[in-house]
Amino acid sequence: MTVGLVELSVAELRETLRTRRASAVEVLAAHVAAVRERDVRVHAFVQLADDAHAAARAADAALRDGTAGPLAGIPVAVKDLFAVRGLVRGNGSPACAHDPPAERDAAAVARLRAAGAVVFGTTHMHELAFGPTGVNPALGTPANPWGEGRVPGGSSSGSGAAVAARLAPAALGSDTGGSIRIPASFCGVTGLKPTYGRVSRGGMTPLAWSLDHAGPIARTVEDVALLLQALAGHDPADPTSARVPVPDYTAALGRSARGLRVGVPRAFTAAPIDPEVGRAFDAALATLAAEGAVVRDVSIPSLAYAGAMLGATILAESASGLGPLLARAGDGPSVELRVYLELGKVVTARHYVAAQRLRTRLYDEVSTALATTDVLAMPATILPAPRVGELSVRLDGADVGVLDAICRTTGPFNLTGLPALALPCGTTGGGLPIGLQLVGRAFAEADVLAAGQAYQRATDWHRARPPL
Secondary structure (H helix, E strand, O other): OHHHHOOOOHHHHHHHHHOOOOOHHHHHHHHHHHHHHHHHHHOOEEEEOOOHHHHHHHHHHHHHHOOOOOOOOOEEEEEOOEOOEOOOOOOOOHHHOOOOOEOOOOHHHHHHHHOOOEEEEEEOOOHHHOOOOOOOOOOOOOOOOOOOOEOOOOOOHHHHHHHHOOOOOEEEEEEOOOOOHHHHHHHOOEEEEOOOOOEOOOOEOOOOOOOOEEEEEEOOHHHHHHHHHHHEOOOOOOOOOOOOOOOOOOOOOOOOOOOOEEEEOHHHHOOOOOHHHHHHHHHHHHHHHHOOOEEEEOOOHHHHHHHHHHHHHHHHHHHHHHHHHHHOOOOOOOHHHHHHHHHHHHOOHHHHHHHHHHHHHHHHHHHHHHHOOOEEEEEOOOOOOOEOOOOEEEEOOEEEEHHHHHHOOOOHHHHHOOOEEEEEEEEOOOOOEEEEEEEOOOOOHHHHHHHHHHHHHHOOHHHOOOOO
């Protein structure tokens, strides 16, 4: 039973724990053993938490006496830019390696603990979250469990790889231009970027203040909903945290896709795109239609300019936000990171303001499209995981920069702040995962999750196990 515990989803582990078929201590031991045995190949984890076994014992006591929280005994890994008490917050950078251990948890970590989750380790990431590949030459790049030499996606690379490789049933990530959804797409798991302000960013190292989000990565939509239930809610310590009621996210699960209105920004998704990704996306739309959804094209012209808006915004805001942190770091940060921060200085106030004006137009156009649809659908990424070190790819007869290609469909929804879900919808002929993205109205995560779970009930892509 111990070996099989690492194969179970969050929902399956909850049932296993509540019916006493295994204890929280046994569940944790199985995952720690998996990390010690296999993480030498995956390189997902930075460090394991010394207090995890005490937390597992406390979860078992709560399960026995009927006071257990909704995530009691569930092991959760945390991206290494969230403060975790007793552990150094390394931020994926040698510049932070000698920082003192955190004295208290980030708000999202504290909420997971309050729900009974066992926070058992921190995961590797792209340096200071500034990159979509997950490649980290200084501290090591997590392996993509689906393909040797392929990037895991970033910046929540270790979180995505850990969930895919069955080292953790769930993980906490952050998303500034796609950093939850890209690893989910490339690693064949499920990840949600909630609405801006839905989950507190207190105790999370910032990259770009108007784009940063925190959210869950797991294997299924149901698991993501269970984690979001614990994470969501107003935090007075975070000035960007929204005072919006939190619904029961699991109550909407099981809803039929019949009558679901799905909008497709066809002009944006048609090109450039990897042909296998395009076919898998069309097949996913056909599956939703077969389940009763109404699929139609919508027009969102400003999506064509989202890359420029994202670039100007993230470069300017990161130069401002990370500058003070790195001023004390000496020669620690990589050349790549220093180049990005220098580029941020080139973005003038005029550029930044122009980007925000276009951003407003994009939000208005997306909101108009969502006024007559329930969700928007597009590929989570327009290509499968590229090779480590690959700088450009050939798509539709043109050379496209890898970084721009990776973020093309995710970045727009950091600009709008709307909830966006990535989930598996196929594989390439070479066995690499392909992801579907569903986007909803502000604070309508329940609708997005319900649509995603309807798709997962009709398919088996989320059940596939990677070869590594």
